[in-house]
Amino acid sequence: MVKPSKQIIRPYGDRRDDGVVQLSFTLPVPLSEKAKEAAAVFTRKMGFSDVKVAAAERAADNYTFFIVYARSGMYLDYAEIDVPEVVVKKMSFDDLNAFIKEKVGRRIVVFGACTGTDTHTVGIDAILNMKGYAGDYGLERYPGFEAFNLGSQVPNEDLIKKALAKNADAILVSQVVTQRDVHKDNSRHFIEAAKAAGIHGKVQLLLGGPRVDHKLALELGFDAGFGPGTKPSDVANYIVHALLKKEGKEPQDMHFQGEPT
């Protein structure tokens, strides 16, 4: 059965339903009348009509930049768009810092290290160092966090001791080397040490690495696991929400974009 349509909409240029869109793109050809026509043809091929190539600019000897206005015959039923809104959106750098200031009211202390025999700091550096990773700032850069990166080959006990001394809210363990499952053995050892120090279940314990996933981390006794492609902002958002949940300031069943699953 076809659902009854409720709210048909089209893009709005300067009149309802005129379907006007603006496009800009570059074609790898020198500026010429032929190039302009190519831009119009390309736009029509995408299904647009009333194509107006408003600007054709020589972006370089062999590249032309176009600004095109055209109409689309497409429409949609807005009533049929279904987006569940329960998931909290991942917050940007500034928003998250403001959120920490407001909800947590202090800087969140995070310790991280590549523990055991592992010398590869690339993962922990990407998450914690100022510079961050792929344009996503590291936790050191967040005014809302006080981040300590202890580097590589740090004994598990040392990491725990130093984190305890500063009342850390979260400890990040990075494990890059996975030969003979050394990352799992070392991670288990970390959890034992955390239990012995009495911080298991109290301080957030996070595991990261190229062969780590959330499921494995949970199995090993961590609170969360972060695998390849994780950005510092994912970890930052997770730590904030987990802390607020722990403090009862956010519901336990709240979910947010990008959380480890």
Add this chain to the structure above:
Amino acid sequence: MPGPFIEDAQIAHARKLAEEIVNPIFDLIRRNTTVSIERTVLRFFGISGAGARGVPLANLMVDKLKAAGVLNRGAAYWYGRALQLGAKSPLEAVERLTALPTDKLGPLPAEQEQRLRAEVREEARAALEDMKARLAQRDALRQQFPMSPAPHKYVIVATGNIYDDVDQARAAAQAGADVIAVIRSTAQSLLDYVPHGATTEGYGGTYATQENFRIMREALDEESRKLKRYIQLTNYSSGLCMSEIAFCAAYERLDMLLNDAMYGILFRDINMRRTFIDQYFSRRICALAGIIINTGEDNYITTADAYDAAHTVIASQFINECFAKRAGLKDWQLGIGHSYEIDPYRDDTLLLELSQAMLVRRCFPDAPLKYMPPTKHKETDIFFSHAYDVMADLVAIWTRQGIQLLGMMTEAMHTPLLADRFVALKSANYIHRAARGIDEEFTVREDGKIANRAREVFAQAMKLLQECRDEGMVAAIGKGHFGDVKREETGGKGLDGVLEKSPDYFNPFLEILEAA
């Protein structure tokens, strides 16, 4: 010039404080060398190849000398000893040399020692002459095809493939760019070696390698001739290999380098001692090569708030300037960094940005200055973003910036599309053309918002300089005074690559560069 705002005597006092801050660090610099400096020495002697699995020969040799516990006498000395052994290659000689028992590695008879040093010194002089001849080619090309007037419009290419970078760089030059920066692969600054060869699959950029430098400079030379306008090239002399990259850049005739006395410490957690020692030799090379350095103070205000931390930028600039002058760099080589980064939703931001840029201009009247565009508060609304960038264009021409990195409307979204650069260049050209000389037409009132803010920031900067002088630079960094980042003297990466020089340490390049 828009204003005095500040008395000359006060600015002179800031310089004096910077000198007193930097002085104790020069004890450290004089007493020590680093693995990277020693590798640079070997590169000067032509050891630029790579061995098995791409390990640079300079690294193999320096690691062997370090393992044998003799690197503190200087790689140049051992290079001389190795040549005397008559091996087929310097590497083979070093292998033989370091395989000898330690008692055979002692000094030679005095006369022989002297002769060895004289010979190596002679070779060093020849190597430097060779480099100067290469640089003369660059300077001739610059004379033949003069650059556009400042601000020099600086854009970035970042495909990860040097050959694609070349296409993008040519297109940017054709659209009016004056300076091309090739973005470096993520995390190269933490590598304790300079990778070898051309990069075709870099992550987030291409490696800074001598071969990549050569490929890009060659393309830009060709483009300069075609456009009859010299196009400059820049890269990054930062991280664990500052001086080696400075060497590669000088040899391949680059025009600029990002080079900061403290950036590595603060933003890449590289050891403090290592950075201070490395930056000195790297800047000595830049001084010789006529390379303009770009300092990185703009980074402070992407971390800390641009309004609250404005004074840290000024204080750091005086310190960076002092380090640079002590390494022989001239005013025209100081692309002192700062940026347009105040939250655009505040009131008066154009006035505040003008104030800051005018203050920098006032403090460093003869330096080209490097102006960076907004990044921190950039939004994905490209139309707003574009308008925002245009205001930075206006401040740049008003305050006579030497180098202006153009903002991209797709900042915060993706690496620039070819068209993004074109759009940025077209509007920067318009603003520069439209407002050139505006600083001579408008006087800034001494009792207004701009001047008052400049005085306030300068006073805070003086206070910070005084604190750094009283407590020492190490303690100041330890307290997080710069960029809100705290570092310890023995923390961070690369400390194990710092060696105390032995009394008979030998580095003929340093001798010659310091005497120049």
